[in-house]
Amino acid sequence: MSLSLPNPFQSWFEKLASRSTLGGQEREAILRLPGHATQVQSNRDIVHLGERVDHASLVVSGLIGRFGQNSEGQRQIIAVHIGGDMADLHSVVAPDAASALQALSVTTILKVPHSALREVARRYPAIAEAFWRESVVDAAVLAEWVVNVGRRDARTRAAHLLCEMACRYEATDSDLGLSFDFPATQVHLADMMALTAVHVNRTLKALRDDGLANVRKRTVHILDWNGIVAAGEFDPTYLQIAKPANDNGSRLEARPRSLQVGST
Amino acid sequence: MSLSLPNPFQSWFEKLASRSTLGGQEREAILRLPGHATQVQSNRDIVHLGERVDHASLVVSGLIGRFGQNSEGQRQIIAVHIGGDMADLHSVVAPDAASALQALSVTTILKVPHSALREVARRYPAIAEAFWRESVVDAAVLAEWVVNVGRRDARTRAAHLLCEMACRYEATDSDLGLSFDFPATQVHLADMMALTAVHVNRTLKALRDDGLANVRKRTVHILDWNGIVAAGEFDPTYLQIAKPANDNGSRLEARPRSLQVGST
DNA sequence: CGCAGGTTTGAGAGGAGTCAAGGGTTGTGG
DNA sequence: CCACAACCCTTGACTCCTCTCAAACCTGCG
Numbered sequence: 001m002s003l004s005l006p007n008p009f010q011s012w013f014e015k016l017a018s019r020s021t022l023g024g025q026e027r028e029a030i031l032r033l034p035g036h037a038t039q040v041q042s043n044r045d046i047v048h049l050g051e052r053v054d055h056a057s058l059v060v061s062g063l064i065g066r067f068g069q070n071s072e073g074q075r076q077i078i079a080v081h082i083g084g085d086m087a088d089l090h091s092v093v094a095p096d097a098a099s100a101l102q103a104l105s106v107t108t109i110l111k112v113p114h115s116a117l118r119e120v121a122r123r124y125p126a127i128a129e130a131f132w133r134e135s136v137v138d139a140a141v142l143a144e145w146v147v148n149v150g151r152r153d154a155r156t157r158a159a160h161l162l163c164e165m166a167c168r169y170e171a172t173d174s175d176l177g178l179s180f181d182f183p184a185t186q187v188h189l190a191d192m193m194a195l196t197a198v199h200v201n202r203t204l205k206a207l208r209d210d211g212l213a214n215v216r217k218r219t220v221h222i223l224d225w226n227g228i229v230a231a232g233e234f235d236p237t238y239l240q241i242a243k244p245a246n247d248n249g250s251r252l253e254a255r256p257r258s259l260q261v262g263s264t
Numbered sequence: 265m266s267l268s269l270p271n272p273f274q275s276w277f278e279k280l281a282s283r284s285t286l287g288g289q290e291r292e293a294i295l296r297l298p299g300h301a302t303q304v305q306s307n308r309d310i311v312h313l314g315e316r317v318d319h320a321s322l323v324v325s326g327l328i329g330r331f332g333q334n335s336e337g338q339r340q341i342i343a344v345h346i347g348g349d350m351a352d353l354h355s356v357v358a359p360d361a362a363s364a365l366q367a368l369s370v371t372t373i374l375k376v377p378h379s380a381l382r383e384v385a386r387r388y389p390a391i392a393e394a395f396w397r398e399s400v401v402d403a404a405v406l407a408e409w410v411v412n413v414g415r416r417d418a419r420t421r422a423a424h425l426l427c428e429m430a431c432r433y434e435a436t437d438s439d440l441g442l443s444f445d446f447p448a449t450q451v452h453l454a455d456m457m458a459l460t461a462v463h464v465n466r467t468l469k470a471l472r473d474d475g476l477a478n479v480r481k482r483t484v485h486i487l488d489w490n491g492i493v494a495a496g497e498f499d500p501t502y503l504q505i506a507k508p509a510n511d512n513g514s515r516l517e518a519r520p521r522s523l524q525v526g527s528t
Numbered sequence: 529c530g531c532a533g534g535t536t537t538g539a540g541a542g543g544a545g546t547c548a549a550g551g552g553t554t555g556t557g558g
Numbered sequence: 559c560c561a562c563a564a565c566c567c568t569t570g571a572c573t574c575c576t577c578t579c580a581a582a583c584c585t586g587c588g
Contacts, residue, residue, distance in 0.1 A: 066407070068407060068408065068410065068411040068415075069411070069415070070411060070415045070416055070420070070497050072497075074415045075415075076410060076411045076414045076415045078407045078410050078411065090403065093393060093397040094400050094401070094404070094504070098404050098407070098501065098502045099407060122389060125386060125389075125392070128389070128392055128396070129357060129392075131396065132357050132392070132395065132396040132399060133358060135396060135399050135400050135403060136354040136357050136358045136399050137358070138403060139354065139399060139402060139403040139406055140362050142403055142406040142407055142410060143330070143332060143342045143343070143406055144332065145410050146332065146340060146342050146406060146409050146413060147332040147333070147334060147340045147342065149410060149413050149414040149458070150340045150413040150414075150458030151332075151334045151338050151339075151340045151458060152334055153575075153576090154576075156334070185533085185534060185535090186534070186535065187534080194410075194413070194415060195577090196577060196578080197534090197535085198535095198537090198576090198577075198578080198579095199576055199577070201535065201536060201537085202536090202537085202576095205536080205537095216535095233334050233336075237362065417544090418543080418544070449565085449566065449567090450566075450567065450568095451566085459544075459545090460544075460545055460546080461566090461567090462544090462545075462546080462547095462568090462569090463543090463544055463545070465567065465568060465569085466544095466568090466569085469568080469569095480567095481553090
C-alpha cells in the first residue's frame with residue numbers, strides 16, 4: 001500500500017487529534033494501522049445497503065456519499081466524506097450497513113480492518129474515546145443536515161452546504177477555503193439538499209448571479225464569504241473544527257472562522 | 265433519589281444490553297450509577313443552546329426533544345427521547361451543547377454526572393463500546409430523519425414518525441405497540457416533521473379518515489399497523505431494536521416486527 | 529462522429545405555507 | 559361551581575416555492 005499521497009492515516013490522525021487529546025503512542029498506533037488501498041469509479045457502491053462489513057473506509061481522495069432512500073427509489077444523501085475522513089467508523093460497532101456508501105467521483109479509499117481499529121481502541125482508551133467522539137461529531141453534522149433540509153429554502157440550503165464544505169476542505173488544507181474541488185454532479189447536490197436537479201441548477205445560478213459562489217464543472221469558488229455565510233445562516237461551530245494554533249489565517253481575509261452569524 | 269417508578273437505570277441497561285454484550289458486573293455498574301431526579305415543565309429547556317454540561321439526562325417519564333433552529337428562529341426538532349432513553353449520552357465526549365434539549369411535556373429526568381459515566385466506561389471496556397454503539401444508533405435514527413424530512417411528503421412523513429415511535433414505545437413495553445401516550449402537541453409534531461402546525465393537522469386528519477391512526481389528545485392509536493407501515497414506507501431495522509428472545513409477540517397480531525415493506 | 533451524462537432553461541402543476549377565524553379543552557381563581 | 563384565560567385543535571381561502579415534464583445544449587470520450 002504505497003501511495004504517492006502523504007500517508008492518509010496522517011491526515012486522519014490530525015483530525016482526531018484536533019478534537020481529542022492523543023499522545024505519541026496513540027499517534028504511532030494510528031499511523032501503523034493496516035490498510036488496503038482501492039480505487040472506486042463514480043456511482044459505484046463501496047458498501048451495499050444491508051451488507052455486513054469487516055472494515056471501515058478511509059477516504060484518501062475523491063468524494064463519497066452515504067445514501068438513504070425511500071421506497072420509490074428516490075435517493076437522499078445523508079452524509080458526504082472527503083479526503084481524510086473515515087467514512088464509516090461507526091461500522092466498527094454496527095457492522096450491518098443501514099445505508100449504502102457510494103463514490104460520487106473516482107475515489108481512492110483505504111480499507112481498514114475493524115479488527116485493527118478495535119485493537120487500537122482496546123489498547124488505548126484515549127483512542128476509544130476519540131473514536132466515540134468522532135461518531136458524535138458525525139451525528140452533529142447529521143443533525144445540522146436535518147435542520148438544513150427541514151427548515152431552509154433552496155437558496156439558504158445551498159449556501160449552507162457550500163459553507164460547510166468550504167470549512168471542511170479548509171480544515172484539511174488551509175488553501176482550500178474559498179476554492180475547492182467538489183466533484184459532485186448537480187444530481188448529487190440535489191440528493192444532498194433534498195431538491196430536484198433542476199431546482200439545484202436554478203439555485204446555483206442565483207448564487208452565481210448574486211456574486212456569492214460559482215459552482216461549475218465540479219469546482220466551487222466562493223466569491224463572497226461573508227455574503228454566503230449570511231445567505232446560508234451558517235455557523236460552523238457544529239463542525240467542531242479547531243482553529244489552527246497559529247491563526248495567521250489563509251491568504252484571504254474572508255477565510256472561514258468562528259464568526260457568529262448575526263442571530264437576530 | 266427514590267422514585268416510585270422502577271429504577272430507570274434498569275430500563276436503560278436493558279436497552280444497552282439489547283444491542284451490546286454486557287455481563288453481570290457491567291449490569292451492576294450501570295444500576296449503581298448516581299442520578300439526580302428533576303422534574304421539568306413543558307417547553308422548558310433542560311439544556312440550553314451552547315451550554316456546557318457536566319451531566320447527561322436520562323429520561324424517566326415524559327418526552328423531550330432536541331432542537332435546532334435556523335436564524336429566523338424557526339425550530340426543528342432533531343430527535344426525541346422517551347422514557348428509558350439517555351437523551352444526551354454524547355455530551356460525555358462533547359459537553360458543549362450544539363443544540364438545546366427541551367421538555368415537550370412534563371418530564372422527569374435523572375441527571376447522571378459525566379464523571380460517573382466516564383468512570384464506568386473506563387473501568388469496563390464493554391460499557392465504553394456500548395456507549396459508543398448507542399451514539400451510533402442515535403446517529404442512524406438521525407440519518408433516517410434526514411430521509412424522512414428530505415424525501416417524503418407530509419402524509420408519508422407523519423406515518424413514518426408514528427411507526428418509529430410505536431416501535432420505540434413497544435421496545436420499552438410490549439403493550440405499547442399500537443396505543444401509546446405521546447405527549448407532543450401538533451406544533452411539536454410540526455417541528456419534528458418540518459411542516460407547519462396547520463399542515464400537520466390536515467395530515468393527521470387524513471390518516472384518521474383513512475383508518476390508519478388516530479392521534480388525539482396526545483395519545484396515538486394505531487388503527488391499521490400494516491397500513492401505516494405501508495403509508496410510511498417504514499422499515500424498522502435502522503432502530504436496531506432486538507426482538508425479544510421469546511417472540512410470542514404482543515397481544516395483537518399487528519404488532520410491529522421486522523416485516524419488510526414491500527420494496528417495489 | 530456520435531453517444532451518454534451533465535447542465536440549462538421554460539411552462540405549467542401541485543403540495544405545503546400563510547393568513548385568518550372559530551371552536552374545543554384544561555386549569556385556575558373568584 | 560361557574561367564568562375566564564391560555565393553549566391547543568380545526569378549517570377555509572389564497573399564495574408561492576418547488577416539482578414535473580420537456581426540450582436544447584454542452585462536453586468529454588470511445
